[in-house]
Amino acid sequence: MDNKKQKLAIIIIAAVFVISAAVSAYMLLSDKGExxxxxxxxxxxxxxxxxxxxxxxxxxxxxxxxxxxxxxxxxxxxxxxxxxxxxxxxxxxxxxxxxxxxxxxxxxxxxxxxxxxxxxxxxxx
Amino acid sequence: MPQRKGSPTQRLTKLALLTALALIIFVVELQIPDIVPIPGVKLGLANIITVYAVYHYKAGEAFMILLVRILLASVYSGNISALIFSLSGGMLCLAGMVCIKRIIDEDHIWVSSVAGAMLHNIGQIFAAVAVMGTWTVFGYLPFLLVSGGIAGTFTGLSAQAVIKKMKGKEKTDRQ
Structure with missing residues (x-):
């Protein structure tokens, strides 16, 4: 197995997770009005x-x-x-x-x- | 890598056994109350079997296990209306994992599981967008991806533990 590719894949997946966590947090904190x-x-x-x-x-x-x-x-x-x-x-x-x-x-x-x-x-x- | 030993009957039996296992896990999981009351958020423990099958069987065989499991699971849970979401999610997840298998080796199977869980959520959301006829539900995706990431890690680590045990068992069997 290609170790570099594997690392890249892990980084991409981690990035997706972090971004979606950030977006979730943003959505949770933003004001929604009435x-x-x-x-x-x-x-x-x-x-x-x-x-x-x-x-x-x-x-x-x-x-x-x-x-x-x-x-x-x-x-x-x-x-x-x-x-x-x-x-x-x-x-x-x-x-x-x-x-x-x-x-x-x-x-x-x-x-x-x-x-x-x-x-x-x-x-x- | 796919084991090609064994007669067709043996393989069929193994596939049936794995499907039955997945269904048992699914039924047990049904008894666990929803942690977060958002549609689509769940542990998905039955995917331990899916991840395992992707790494140990041919793509077509893993597909058969998953398809039968999803169809029967929706009958068992009495929630046929959820079938379209499970199907679209499951198929995208499987397709993704079959590709990811080439990059990620079995020692990092939990990474594939996380990717699979996230793809499952993406498939679900697209099905929901199609069914509901509105892009509103797309706002769910970040929440689902976070929950999918956590659930995927958990099922992936479980699968990894199972594989480790089985490898140990195979060695002792041979002695």
Whole structure:
């Protein structure tokens, strides 16, 4: 085996890891604002200013599968989901960390809008 | 390097055995609660077998083990909807590891495992982008790469430990 190539490969892999760790840290620390988007099947259904929204529940249906999203005390979370894994419910309240709530089986995403990024059509919608 | 000894029946039995092992590991891992509630983040211990197979069997054979394992695992977990993510991730991971095998020797198998895990995450994300119809999920990639790097190191080191033990066993068997 070529030792130089092996070392290079290890360095590349380590670099990818470090870069993604840095990007993750950056995403975790960056300010997200107060606007939350609910995206179903690739379309933005709701754009909500979470700091002003009264407590309520939103039902989103995708191909007959229901998801119940709850807003309480200016926090948003998935209350019920008709999917096999319930990962979205376990995610809990949408945090500012930049990790969106995702229900893969029902193609539903709840996330903070990326404010400040140029050419973002969603921000103006 | 691929061992070419043994009759086809012997090889088939070994492949079936490895697949069964991978499935057992998968089912055991199912019982471990999610550490991080992000879709796609998991240990992936069954990939100990994938890494091992890539280094000890032909690419096609490793492919068969992985394909059967993924298909049956999705049946066992009752989460068929996750199949497309496992498949796209698994195939990219396997393809990548078969190439990386040429550069990285067996003593550094954990490096291949890390690369494989990261490729798996990249495959998953592209499947998610296709399924969800939005690039939003792409923002997940850095988190997945970090978790994949950690999980890949862990499975890789496990695979390395297994191979070391097996080599020791082979020696004592011959004596």
């Amino acid at each position: 606007t939350v988007e609910i995206i179903s099947g690739g379309k933005v259904l709701y754009t909500i200013d979470i700091s002003r929204e009264p407590d309520r529940e939103i039902v989103v249906e995708y191909k007959g599968k229901k998801n119940v999203i709850a807003i309480k005390d200016h926090e948003i979370y998935m209350k019920e989901a008709e999917c096999p894994d319930h990962t979205c419910i376990k995610t809990g309240k949408l945090s500012k960390s930049g990790v969106p709530i995702v229900c893969l089986p029902n193609k539903l995403i709840i996330k903070y809008t990326d404010n400040g990024s140029e050419g973002d059509i969603d921000a103006t919608a």
